[in-house]
Each structure stands twice: as structure tokens, then as C-alpha cells.
Amino acid sequence: MIKKNTLTVIFVITTLAFAGAFSYSLAASSSVKAQNNTLSTNYDNQQGSVVLKNAFTHWNDIAIENVSLLASQYASNATLHWIGGPLSGTYTGNSSILGTWGKFFNLWSAVWFYAQAPPTVSVSGDNAVVNAQNQFVVTPFSDQQQVQYLNVSYTLNYLKSQNNWIIDSETWHVTGSGYTSYTGSQVNALMAQASLQAAFTHWNDIAIENVSLLASQYASNATLHWIGGPLSGTYTGNSSILGTWGKFFNLWSAVWFYAQAPPAVNVSGNTATVISSNQFIVTPIHDPFQVQYINVSYILDFVFQNNTFMISNEVWHITGSDLISFAQESYEYDQVSNLAFSHWNNIAIENTSLVMQQYASNSTLHWVNGALKGNYTGISEINGTWTRFFNLWNAIWFYSESPPVIMINGSIATVMATIQFVVQSSSNLSQFDYINVTYTIQYLDLGFSSTTGSTNFEIVNEIFDNTALGPLSKV
Numbered sequence: 523m524i525k526k527n528t529l530t531v532i533f534v535i536t537t538l539a540f541a542g543a544f545s546y547s548l549a550a551s552s553s554v555k556a557q558n559n560t561l562s563t564n565y566d567n568q569q570g571s572v573v574l575k576n577a578f579t580h581w582n583d584i585a586i587e588n589v590s591l592l593a594s595q596y597a598s599n600a601t602l603h604w605i606g607g608p609l610s611g612t613y614t615g616n617s618s619i620l621g622t623w624g625k626f627f628n629l630w631s632a633v634w635f636y637a638q639a640p641p642t643v644s645v646s647g648d649n650a651v652v653n654a655q656n657q658f659v660v661t662p663f664s665d666q667q668q669v670q671y672l673n674v675s676y677t678l679n680y681l682k683s684q685n686n687w688i689i690d691s692e693t694w695h696v697t698g699s700g701y702t703s704y705t706g707s708q709v710n711a712l713m714a715q716a717s718l719q720a721a722f723t724h725w726n727d728i729a730i731e732n733v734s735l736l737a738s739q740y741a742s743n744a745t746l747h748w749i750g751g752p753l754s755g756t757y758t759g760n761s762s763i764l765g766t767w768g769k770f771f772n773l774w775s776a777v778w779f780y781a782q783a784p785p786a787v788n789v790s791g792n793t794a795t796v797i798s799s800n801q802f803i804v805t806p807i808h809d810p811f812q813v814q815y816i817n818v819s820y821i822l823d824f825v826f827q828n829n830t831f832m833i834s835n836e837v838w839h840i841t842g843s844d845l846i847s848f849a850q851e852s853y854e855y856d857q858v859s860n861l862a863f864s865h866w867n868n869i870a871i872e873n874t875s876l877v878m879q880q881y882a883s884n885s886t887l888h889w890v891n892g893a894l895k896g897n898y899t900g901i902s903e904i905n906g907t908w909t910r911f912f913n914l915w916n917a918i919w920f921y922s923e924s925p926p927v928i929m930i931n932g933s934i935a936t937v938m939a940t941i942q943f944v945v946q947s948s949s950n951l952s953q954f955d956y957i958n959v960t961y962t963i964q965y966l967d968l969g970f971s972s973t974t975g976s977t978n979f980e981i982v983n984e985i986f987d988n989t990a991l992g993p994l995s996k997v
Contacts, residue, residue: 596688600689600690601613603695629663652676652678669702674695676695678691717831728767729778740833743834746836751843753770773807777802778938794831797821799817801815816842846929865877866922870920885900885981885982886982915945937964957991962984966981
């Protein structure tokens with residue numbers, strides 16, 4: 523007979539053994555699960571490396587422009603999404619995609635690429651995604667001395683098929699493009715533009731009589747050749763040149779200028795020469811009611827230093843000068859002045875028909891700066907330009923900031939003025955802006971008209987130089 527106490531001991535031992543076995547079973551199960559997770563992670567990482575290698579192979583094959591190698595990388599029903607540029611569109615199927623790459627390769631004689639940052643890869647079962655920011659450096663067939671860049675936001679969706687990762691979907695998104703180099707002719711064009719800008723800046727600073735601004739425009743050993751008038755002489759060095767300009771400015775209470783024809787520019791290496799025929803309209807300090815003109819044959823030699831064009835040699839050659847006085851031929855001066863103000867009034871009331879009445883059939887309107895920038899010749903083009911201008915504004919007001927300067931030379935009358943237009947936006951009636959305009963109008967004298975009983979003037983050339991634009995609160 524087994525005693526009761528003995529049975530109790532057997533029960534306890536049995537229970538402990540069962541509990542121990544059960545605990546071991548749970549621990550073993552948890553260990554297997556952890557091992558499986560580790561194996562899964564390692565597998566995904568391994569497959570991610572394979573996918574990333576495939577992606578770089580794909581980009582390398584684009585760089586060597588090899589359509590045959592690309593062909594084996596796509597699923598039969600793959601899709602290429604091309605965003606930006608002339609090839610923008612969605613292409614499905616091997617034939618369509620490879621045809622698109624063929625068009626791309628036909629644009630460039632050479633292609634290089636690099637990833638701007640390490641690409642990211644994610645793997646989920648038999649699917650993987652690669653995201654990258656790549657830059658392709660390309661040389662066009664049309665100009666093989668030129669180098670451009672394409673910034674591309676890249677996405678490659680891969681599908682695992684028969685242990686191979688193939689492209690199921692691809693997105694080529696052009697996010698930026700431009701030039702990384704310029705040809706010799708392009709550099710010369712940019713240098714010519716920069717030197718011409720430096721010349722006009724110089725003449726503008728003469729017109730506003732600012733010696734301080736002129737000081738920064740000369741090379742240290744520059745020379746000014748002044749030919750004609752009381753300042754005639756050769757001046758070398760910054761101090762001597764600026765002293766001469768100071769004497770010139772002390773003669774005049776006001777100075778205006780314009781180029782009588784587009785200046786000629788010649789660039790050679792790091793030097794440039796600007797040649798121009800300019801006219802300066804001046805008002806003497808001793809007689810502020812008198813207006814004179816000075817015709818100047820201008821030569822500016824520039825040298826490129828410290829990333830800017832500096833004047834190394836300047837020739838101011840006075841070829842003609844005379845008085846422009848309102849006492850001379852006062853009737854015609856009054857008539858031209860009235861025509862100019864009538865023209866500006868008709869602009870202010872936005873009446874295209876009245877505005878167009880003064881133009882000759884072959885007249886030209888030069889619109890400098892702003893949305894309407896350009897040269898417009900003939901009645902049709904000029905009419906269209908004023909129509910576009912009036913469509914911008916619900917209302918227009920104007921005033922002349924100072925009396926216009928009028929010069930009559932033979933059959934040509936020239937009006938120069940500084941005009942400010944105050945405009946109310948058509949799209950936002952609570953918005954009021956100002957437009958400052960350096961205005962030049964050239965009239966042609968067509969002779970006495972028996973119909974009107976006065977001299978018949980028509981606009982042959984007009985310059986609307988928009989020098990400033992902004993909200994009225996800034997005036």
C-alpha cells in the first residue's frame with residue numbers, strides 16, 4: 523500500500539516535470555521564431571544588394587547608351603513614366619520603352635551619370651523599390667563642345683521572376699537641367715552683353731552726375747581722352763579722370779543721354795571694346811532755362827578684372843554741339859510738346875484708336891523691360907502691344923516728373939521725358955502700382971498740312987524704358 527504522503531510527492535514531481543517540459547517547449551518556439559526573423563531580414567538585405575546592383579547596372583547601360591543591354595532588364599509589360607522634357611509621356615511594353623531610350627540616345631553623343639546621394643532600397647517579398655537622385659551629364663550631338671546636366675528623381679520598381687529581379691515600372695522625372703559649360707561663341711556673347719551693360723551703366727552714371735559711382739568703374743591705370751570743348755586733354759589715373767568729370771558736372775544742372783544707334787561691341791579674350799554715337803542733352807547751371815546738346819563719338823575699352831569689366835581707356839570725342847531753346851521755332855516746339863502730352867493722355871485714358879493716330883506706318887516701338895519687353899514695328903504690332911498693356915490695367919494716370927526736353931534737328935523732333943504712370947490692376951481693383959518710364963519719342967516732320975493748318979508730325983520711333991515698377995505705397 524502506498525501511503526498518502528508518498529502519493530503527494532509523486533504528484534509534485536510529476537507536475538514539476540511537466541511544467542519544465544512545457545517551459546522548454548515555449549522557449550524553443552520563441553528561439554525558432556527569432557531565427558526565422560533573422561533569416562528573413564538577412565534574406566531581404568541580401569536581395570536588396572542584388573536589386574541595388576541591378577539598378578546601377580541599368581544606369582550604367584543608359585550611360586553607355588546600349589539599348590540591347592537595357593532590353594533584358596524589363597518585364598514584358600513594364601512601364602516607363604517619363605516626366606519633363608521633349609520625351610515626356612508614359613510608355614508601356616518593351617518595344618515602346620526601348621524606342622524611347624533610342625530617341626534619348628539620339629540626342630546625346632556622350633552620357634555620364636552619378637548618384638547625388640546613396641540610393642534607398644526596400645524589399646518586400648518578390649517586390650523591391652529603388653529611389654535615387656541622379657545627375658546625368660550629357661553632350662549634345664548638335665554641339666559637341668557643349669556640356670549640359672539633367673537632374674533626375676529616379677524610381678525603379680522591381681519584380682522577382684525566376685530568381686531574377688526585372689524592372690516592372692520605372693519613373694524618370696527631370697527636376698532640373700542647364701549648362702555646365704559654354705562654347706567659345708557663347709562665352710563671347712555673354713562677355714559682349716556684360717561689357718555693353720557696363721557701358722550703359724557708365725553713361726547712366728554720367729547722366730546722374732555721380733562721381734562716386736564712376737570711381738568704381740575704372741582700372742587703376744585708366745586713361746580718358748577728351749577731344750573737343752574746354753575740357754579737351756588726356757587724363758591718366760583715377761584721380762585725374764574723376765577730377766575731369768567733376769569739372770564737367772559743375773557745368774550742368776541736368777544731363778540726359780541716349781545712344782543714337784545700337785552700340786557696336788567687340789570681345790577679344792578678357793578685353794572688350796564698345797563703340798557708340800551718343801547724344802547728351804544738358805542744361806547749364808548758369809542758365810537753367812536753356813537746353814543744349816552734345817554729340818559724342820564714344821569709345822570704351824574694357825578689361826575683365828575681379829569678375830567685372832573695368833574701363834582701361836575712354837575716348838569722349840565731341841563731334842557737334844548747339845543750343846536747343848524753346849525760343850527757337852517756338853511754334854513747332856509747342857506743337858511737338860502738345861503732341862507728346864496728347865499721346866500720354868491717350869495712353870492714360872486707354873484709348874487705342876487715339877493712341878495709334880500719331881504713328882507712321884513704319885514706326886517702331888522699343889519696349890524696354892517688363893512683361894512687354896521687345897521691339898515692335900508697324901501699326902499692327904504696335905497696336906497689339908498697347909492693347910496688351912491696357913488689358914493689364916483697369917485705370918491709368920500719368921504725370922511728367924519734369925518738363926520734357928525737346929530738340930528739333932531738321933525734319934526730326936525728339937521729345938525726352940521722365941514719366942510716371944499710376945495704374946490700377948484689372949485683376950485686383952484694390953491694387954495700385956507705379957511705373958517709372960524714361961520716355962523718348964521721335965517725330966518726323968511731314969510738312970505743312972492744309973487740312974489741319976499746321977505742320978504734320980508722325981511718330982517714327984518711340985522708347986518706353988520701364989526703369990522701375992512697384993506698389994504705390996513704395997513711392
